[in-house]
Amino acid sequence: MSLLVQRSDVSEFRRRFRWIALGMVVGFMVLVSRLFYLQILEADENKAIARENIVRRVTLATTRGIIRDKNGKVLAASRPSYNVYVVPRRLDMETTWPKLVEYLGVGIEERARLEALITSIRADDGPRKNQQILLKEDISRDAVATLATHDAELPGVDVVPVPVRYYPYEEVGSHVLGYMAEVDAERLASLRSVGYIEGDRIGVTGIERAWESYLRGTRGWEKVLVDAKGRRRSGGDGIIEEPRRVDPIPGRDLRLTLDADIQKAIDKAMRGELAGGVAVVDVRTGRILGLYSKPGYNPNALSGGSGKQVIRDAFRRLYSDPLKPALDKTLSGAYPPGSTFKPFTALAALEKGLIDPRQSTRCRGALTFGKRTFRCTHVHGPVAMQKAIAESCNVYFYKLAAEYGVGMDVIAEMGQRYGLGARTGLGINAEAGGRMPTRAWMTLRNKGQFRLGFGLNAAIGQGATTVTVLQLALAYAALANGGTLYQPQIVRAVETSAGTVVQEFTPRVRRQIDIRPENLTLVHRAMVAGVNEEGGTAFKARVAGVEMAGKTGTAQVSHRLTRGVEAERVWYFNREHAWF
Known part of the structure; x- marks a missing residue:
């Protein structure tokens, strides 16, 4: 009896041992499979994870x-x-x-x-x-x-x-x-x-x-x-x-065409003005030597060097100022050119053969046309073309438009040849196109009606005619150099940090303007007289020992109240803006 019980216990032990052994073998196989998966199949990924923890x-x-x-x-x-x-x-x-x-x-x-x-x-x-x-x-x-x-x-x-x-x-x-x-x-x-x-x-x-x-x-x-x-x-x-x-x-690195000394000289000359724009162009290359807009802003404050609060304060001042310091007045603003446009009106008349430059007309201080009176700055008396440009007689140019057939289309065509009314393509800031209005454009704008008075305003650079400061500077450069209208250039070369030139930009001609030399000479003489002869509107601006030629201009603006502007500054927004 005891022998049977002993054999039964041994049998049960052996059966349990086999199950335990089987479980151990299965567990060992699972462990080996997992190790194989991690160290063989996933070795690269696991190495990368481990490396990320210490690298x-x-x-x-x-x-x-x-x-x-x-x-x-x-x-x-x-x-x-x-x-x-x-x-x-x-x-x-x-x-x-x-x-x-x-x-x-x-x-x-x-x-x-x-x-x-x-x-x-x-x-x-x-x-x-x-x-x-x-x-x-x-x-x-x-x-x-x-x-x-x-x-x-x-x-x-x-x-x-x-x-x-x-x-x-x-x-x-x-x-x-x-x-x-x-x-x-x-x-x-x-x-x-x-x-x-x-x-x-x-x-x-x-x-x-x-x-x-x-x-x-x-x-x-x-x-x-x-x-x-x-x-x-x-x-x-x-x-x-x-x-x-x-x-x-x-x-x-970039090497610009700008001259820092010229920029500082412009800033000094503009200290008495609240706002304005200046462009200085090399007439021989179209390279920009000076480009200045006032009021400006301090880019150090906006570029983040002093923290975000300084940036916020700077932007708040920038966009609350009615003088618009964020606006680039040399490129993004377009303004009536006033009398600085008169040389182009004169060239339009000369090129079409509509006027004899030696023929005089009488300026009595105003011209009545229809029901309107178009005024001049003062009584000039008898004026021919040279005196009309040098002393800026409005009546002479009114008569070109009213009596000699120098209409809006003729004037606009000459302005466009000199690049006025079209973007220059400088590409550094948003650029206004300006406007050289034609008869068709004025008719459409005025609901199918066209008045001849529009042409009188266009002849002296007023009315709907607008240009940018840079456009006008390039146009005058083309007047000075004999008719070559250059593409404006602001970057002269791209360089490495060691100073080696990687790429250099040569002057590019936008177009060669076909103007008869004798007509261009007449306009040149008139502009020289405007600066160097007593009675010329720019006579006071002449510099002794410097050969100069130029044309002044004053464009009228509509008088208005200006919201958000201190009382002592309202006059500035209602003043006539000047060109030279």
Whole structure:
């Protein structure tokens, strides 16, 4: 009996042992399969994950190209600025964060805002919590030194040197150079594919915008070894894959056609004016030596070097000023040219053979045409063409339109030949086209009615006729050089940071204007007389020892009340604007 019980226990033990052994074999096979999957099939991916935990890729900022004038004087460059970046996932909010805000001197409100930002990123499942985000920009040198001293206590925190745009001439030439701003989310969506990331700055206006692709450069990167707390460690051979570093490529430098000394001289000459625009063009090449719009703005404040609050304050002042400092008055504003248009009216009459330049007409101070009286500046008496241009007699040009067949179409055609009423294509800012009105255009504008008085206004550059400052400067350059209308040029060469010329731009002719030399000579003599002979409207502007020719002009404006303007400045908006 006892033998039977013993055999039954042994049988049960053996059966259980077999099940245990089978379970162990199955478990071992599962373990081996899993190890095979992880170390053989998924080896590359797991190695990459492990490497990511100890290898960090740090962005190396590039240097934006320098903008210089024709003589090599710096107009826009980059100065060193230090920004603080953090990786939200690696930032210890209990120990590291309080120390960081203390070292940076962050205020209570700013601290709360930054904490909310970091917390929201850490709670998100997206990739941003593992990426560097900009915490504070352009910190002081003292703060940089403090963070460097306590670097071991600040895992996940990096101080990155970043160049900030600097404009040494401040408001002088601000519209030409433009300014930079941080890329917003809407633009970033389309620019990310070409290398822009959050926090990048991009040219918004002027040369900074138009030549952005040349100036911006390409950022680099470097792989570094870090410990579990995010602190950098030396070494990394055999762990960090090649390439370990890609150096940033600096942006190209630009050499402009502008002359900084001319820009400063213009600024000095314009100190007595509230607003205006000046263009100085080399008549032999079409290169722009000076381009100045007043009032301007300080691009240093707008480009972010002093923080976002300074940017907001600057923009608020910029767009609340009724003098419109954001408007480039040399390109974006179109104005009646007034009497500066008279040489073109005279050329139109001469080229069509409608007038004998030696024939005189009498100016009695006004011309009555229909029910309207068209006035002159004063009584000129007998005037021929040269005196009419030199002393700016309106009546002479009224009579060209009223009695000699120099109509709107004839006048508009001559203006268009000299590039008036059409964009110049400079490309640095939004450009107004201006207007050379024709008879058909005026008829359409006035609901099918055309009055001959429209032509009288057009003959003296008034009415619907408008031009930009740059258009008129280029047209006068073509008058001076014998009929060559140049394409305006603002950039002379693209250079490397070492000064090697990569690309040089030669003058480009827009068109050769076919004008009979004898007619051009007549207009030249009249413009010389306007500056150098007593009685000429520009006689007081002559400079001893300098050969000069020119034409003044004063365009009338409608008098109106101007909202938002201080009482002592209302006169300015109702004054007649002057040209020379």
